[in-house]
Amino acid sequence: MSRHPVPDPRLLAETAEGPQELSSRAETPEPELRREIGAVLRLPESTPASGDLASGSVDIEVSDDDTMIINMGPQHPSTHGVLRLMIELDGETVLRTKPIIGYLHTGMEKTGEELTYVQGCTNVTRMDYLSPLNNELVFSMAVEELLGIELPPRATWIRMLLSELQRMSSHLMWLATNGMDVGSTTMMIFGFRERELILAFFEKTTGLRMNHNFIRPGGTAADLPDGWQDDVVVICDNVETRLDEYDELISGQPIFRQRLVGTGSLTAQEALALSATGPILRSTGVAWDLRRSMPYLEYDKVEFDVIVGTYGDNFDRYACRFNEIRESIRIVRQVLDLMPLGDYRTQDKKVTPPPRARIDESMEALIHHFKIFTEGFKVPEGEVYVAIESPRGELGCYLVSDGSSKPYRMHIRAPSFVNLQSAPVMMHGGLIADAIATISSVDPVMGEVDR
Amino acid sequence: MSSDDAPGEASVAVGSAPPPSAQPNAQASAHPVIFCSRAEYHDAVAKLRDEGFELLSDLCGVDYLTHRGRELPSGVEPERFEIAVVLTSVTQRRKVRVRVQIPEGDPVVDSLWDLYPGTEAMEREAFDMFGIAFSGHPDLTRILMPEDWEGYPLRKDYSVGRVPVQFKEAPGPR
Numbered sequence: 025m026s027r028h029p030v031p032d033p034r035l036l037a038e039t040a041e042g043p044q045e046l047s048s049r050a051e052t053p054e055p056e057l058r059r060e061i062g063a064v065l066r067l068p069e070s071t072p073a074s075g076d077l078a079s080g081s082v083d084i085e086v087s088d089d090d091t092m093i094i095n096m097g098p099q100h101p102s103t104h105g106v107l108r109l110m111i112e113l114d115g116e117t118v119l120r121t122k123p124i125i126g127y128l129h130t131g132m133e134k135t136g137e138e139l140t141y142v143q144g145c146t147n148v149t150r151m152d153y154l155s156p157l158n159n160e161l162v163f164s165m166a167v168e169e170l171l172g173i174e175l176p177p178r179a180t181w182i183r184m185l186l187s188e189l190q191r192m193s194s195h196l197m198w199l200a201t202n203g204m205d206v207g208s209t210t211m212m213i214f215g216f217r218e219r220e221l222i223l224a225f226f227e228k229t230t231g232l233r234m235n236h237n238f239i240r241p242g243g244t245a246a247d248l249p250d251g252w253q254d255d256v257v258v259i260c261d262n263v264e265t266r267l268d269e270y271d272e273l274i275s276g277q278p279i280f281r282q283r284l285v286g287t288g289s290l291t292a293q294e295a296l297a298l299s300a301t302g303p304i305l306r307s308t309g310v311a312w313d314l315r316r317s318m319p320y321l322e323y324d325k326v327e328f329d330v331i332v333g334t335y336g337d338n339f340d341r342y343a344c345r346f347n348e349i350r351e352s353i354r355i356v357r358q359v360l361d362l363m364p365l366g367d368y369r370t371q372d373k374k375v376t377p378p379p380r381a382r383i384d385e386s387m388e389a390l391i392h393h394f395k396i397f398t399e400g401f402k403v404p405e406g407e408v409y410v411a412i413e414s415p416r417g418e419l420g421c422y423l424v425s426d427g428s429s430k431p432y433r434m435h436i437r438a439p440s441f442v443n444l445q446s447a448p449v450m451m452h453g454g455l456i457a458d459a460i461a462t463i464s465s466v467d468p469v470m471g472e473v474d475r
Numbered sequence: 476m477s478s479d480d481a482p483g484e485a486s487v488a489v490g491s492a493p494p495p496s497a498q499p500n501a502q503a504s505a506h507p508v509i510f511c512s513r514a515e516y517h518d519a520v521a522k523l524r525d526e527g528f529e530l531l532s533d534l535c536g537v538d539y540l541t542h543r544g545r546e547l548p549s550g551v552e553p554e555r556f557e558i559a560v561v562l563t564s565v566t567q568r569r570k571v572r573v574r575v576q577i578p579e580g581d582p583v584v585d586s587l588w589d590l591y592p593g594t595e596a597m598e599r600e601a602f603d604m605f606g607i608a609f610s611g612h613p614d615l616t617r618i619l620m621p622e623d624w625e626g627y628p629l630r631k632d633y634s635v636g637r638v639p640v641q642f643k644e645a646p647g648p649r
Contacts, residue, residue, distance in 0.1 A: 043616045043622060044616050044617065044618070044622050053613075055613040055614075056613045056614040058613070059592075059595070059613040059614060125618065125619065126617075126618060126619040126620060126621070129619040129620065131628060133604075133629060134628055134629055134635060135635075138635060296529045296530050296565070297591060297592050297593060298592055298593040299530060299531050299532065299591065299593025299594070299597075300593070301530070301532075310565060312530075312565050317565075317568045318568060318570070405545065405546065406546075407559070409506065409533065409559070409561050409570075409572060411532065411561075411570075418532055418563075420532060420533050420561065422533060422535055422559060422561075424537055424542075426541075426542040426545070432537075432542055433537045433538070433629075435533075435535040435537075437532060437533040437535070437561075441596060441600075442593060442596065442597070444596070445592075445593060445595060445596050474619060475619075
C-alpha cells in the first residue's frame, strides 16, 4: 500500500494554480517551453519567436527525469513578500523559473475608478509601499496634466525634495534587505537605522511614516515644517558619512563580492527587450534615467550623475543603487539652496480646498470645501500617460477621464511588475543559491507587482 | 459587428511631429498618439521598433463601455475596448503612444511578444483584467487573478462588490 495516497482532488483544486504554474517539460506546450527555456530570450532579433531558440546555446532536450521542479514561496523569507517562484533545477543549476504572482492583488486599479481624484492618492500610495511619495507624485502629475494647471514653484521643489529623500530611503531599505539575503545582518540593521532618519522626517512633514497622501493634485497637502532645512542637513550628513562606512563594510568584503559579482547577469539588449528600467537597465550600461532623459519637475535645474554599470550582474545593480543614494544626497543639497518661497499648492479654487479660517468667514469657501470633499473636482476628458523615475524604474500612470470627478481608468505602469520578468533570465544557468541574491537585486515590491 | 478591419484603412496620426529631444518638461502630453486598426497594429509597432523605439514601456487595456462618445480622430471607429501601448526610444529620448480599437464581439489582437518580449506579463494582465486575447502569446493565462476566476474584473460591467453592512435598509453584497 502506498504511503502517500493521492490527495483529495477537492483539496488540490484549492491549492493548485493550474496552468499558471510551471509544469514539467512533457506537459508544457511547445511555444511556452521555448519561451521559458529561451529564458535567454530570442535574441536573434530577426526571427525572434519563430523557433530559432533550439539552435542556440540552450539545451532544449533535457528530459524530465533529470530535472526537478521546486516551489519557493509565496511564504519564503527571501522572496520579499508573497512572490512565488517555481524553479526547474538540474542538480543545483536553475534551468527554468516562473514567477507566479497575484497573491497580493487587491484590485487597486478598480478601486481607483471608484475614488474621486481627491481621494485617488490615498489609493495609489499603497502600491509601492517603499516609495509611496513617488506613487502620489505620478498620479498627481497625471491629473494636473489633464487639468492643465500650473503649480507654484515651491510645490514643485517640495515634491522634488521628498521624491529624492524617498529614493534614499527606498534604496537604503534595499541595501538592508539585500544584506539580509546574502547573509550580512549588520547591513540589515544599518540600512533600517538610516531609513528611520528619513521616515522620521516624513512623519514630521506629512504626519505619517508611510502612505502619506501628502502630494496631491494641485500641490502638496501642507508646507514643509519649520526648521526642515536643519533636519534635511542632518539626514544628508549622516547618510553620507555612513555610506562611506558601508562601502568599507561590504563593498570590498570578499564573501559579499563572491555572492554578487558575476551572478545574475543581464545584457543591455535583454534588459531593453524585457522592458526593464531603473537600476536593472542602468546596471547593464544604458544611461536611461527619466530624470535626465525626459526631465519632469525641475530635474533639469539640478546637477547629478546617472549611475551606470557594465556587466549587469548583481554587484553592478548593488553599486548602482548604492551610488544613486549619493546622487540623491547631491540633489537634496541643491534643493536646500534653491527652494523658493511662496505657495505650496495652486490657488485654483476648483482644485484646492480653502484654508480652514476662510470657511468661517465665507459662504463660497464653505461651498467649495464641501464640493471638493464630497464630489471632487471635474477633470476634462482625455487620456494621458505620465512617467517618472521611481527608485525601481519607470513608474507610469495612464489616466483616462470621461469628464467626471472620478478617473474612468487609472492604470499604473508598475516598474516591479515589469522588471520581475527579467528575473528568470538572470537566474537561468546560475546556481539556486545565487537565485536568492538575484531576486533581491531585482527589488520587487509585491504591493506594486500585484496592485 | 464586423470583426475584420479593412486593411486598407490608413493609420491616423494625431499631434505634431515628435518633439526634439532637448525640450524639457514637455514630456507627458507631448507624446504623439498613433491610432491604428487592428489589422495594422502589429506591423505598425514593428515599424516603430525599426525606427528606434527599443523599449516598450507600457501596455494596458481600457474598457469604454460607458464612455462611448470619446474624442477620436475622424476615420477611427470607436469600439468597446482599446489597447494603449507606450513605446520609448532610448536613443532619441521620446515616447509615442499607439492606440488600437478592439471590438466587443471579437476581442482578439495580435501579440507584440515576438517584437518586445517584455509585453509577456503586460498582455497577460490585459487578458486577465479585460478578457482581450492576444494571438501569438506563448502563455496566455491569468496572471493576477486565480486561474478559475470568472469574469474580467476591470471591465465596466463587472461589479465592484460590497461588504454587507448591518443595517436594515442597506443593500446586500453585489
